Amino acid sequence: MTSSQRRTPLSPGTAQLDLLATGESAIDATFATAYRIQLDDTSWVEHVPGWLSGGQRLLEALLAGAGWEQRERWMVNRMVVEPRLTAEYQDVADAPEAELRTAAAILSRHYGVPYDGLWLNLYRDHRDSTGWHGDWSTCRRDECVVPVISLGATRRFLLKPRTGGRSVTLTPAAGDLVVMGGRCQRDWRHCVPKQTAPAGVRVSVNFSSRLQATKPSTT
Numbered sequence: 001m002t003s004s005q006r007r008t009p010l011s012p013g014t015a016q017l018d019l020l021a022t023g024e025s026a027i028d029a030t031f032a033t034a035y036r037i038q039l040d041d042t043s044w045v046e047h048v049p050g051w052l053s054g055g056q057r058l059l060e061a062l063l064a065g066a067g068w069e070q071r072e073r074w075m076v077n078r079m080v081v082e083p084r085l086t087a088e089y090q091d092v093a094d095a096p097e098a099e100l101r102t103a104a105a106i107l108s109r110h111y112g113v114p115y116d117g118l119w120l121n122l123y124r125d126h127r128d129s130t131g132w133h134g135d136w137s138t139c140r141r142d143e144c145v146v147p148v149i150s151l152g153a154t155r156r157f158l159l160k161p162r163t164g165g166r167s168v169t170l171t172p173a174a175g176d177l178v179v180m181g182g183r184c185q186r187d188w189r190h191c192v193p194k195q196t197a198p199a200g201v202r203v204s205v206n207f208s209s210r211l212q213a214t215k216p217s218t219t
């Protein structure tokens, strides 16, 4: 980590946890544990350990009830099967668990972005992954704020500059929130790499906003 990537706590450690009960889980609406890594002058990532506590029931409900699909995509000149499953809800009202709508509302208020959709990734084990990418389809603006909740197994979440260079490693555990902001989707890439160490199932909840997915008008 370079000096420009200091980890800065965002709230005093003495902040009271304001836990909002949502089903059997609870969300820290004060973001008391949040710290920010300034990736460069215009890009940042925040990690909020333990943002959602008691998420085991939510994980199990999503595994059983989300609309999981196996997607394929063109890579150069061949179709490849994505190494994970995905469930997408373009309208958060259709999301299967009320906790996800509560989370969207709390994130919208905190980051000032109306999160109205989400997609879920299911990493069945340590062999599943998401390759290096920027969230282009959901971020058409120069600056976007993209929150991701982790449920289940702890996996590594890496970021590296688009032009190359050293990567920054986060290890979000169950209930942790990772939020990418500023020009992160433009100037940085992120991934969840495969690993050799065995890992159980992980679900990530990625929030989207029609506002961020729309280019600002130039007139």
Ligand SMILES: O=C(O)CCC(=O)C(=O)O
Pocket (backbone or CB within 6 Å): 121, 130, 135, 148, 157, 190, 191, 192, 204, 206
């Ligand atoms: O699973 C994660 O933590 C991130 C997934 C991701 O970056 C994506 O689906 O765009």
Ligand SMILES: [Fe+2]
Pocket (backbone or CB within 6 Å): 133, 134, 135, 190
């Ligand atoms: Fe992404």
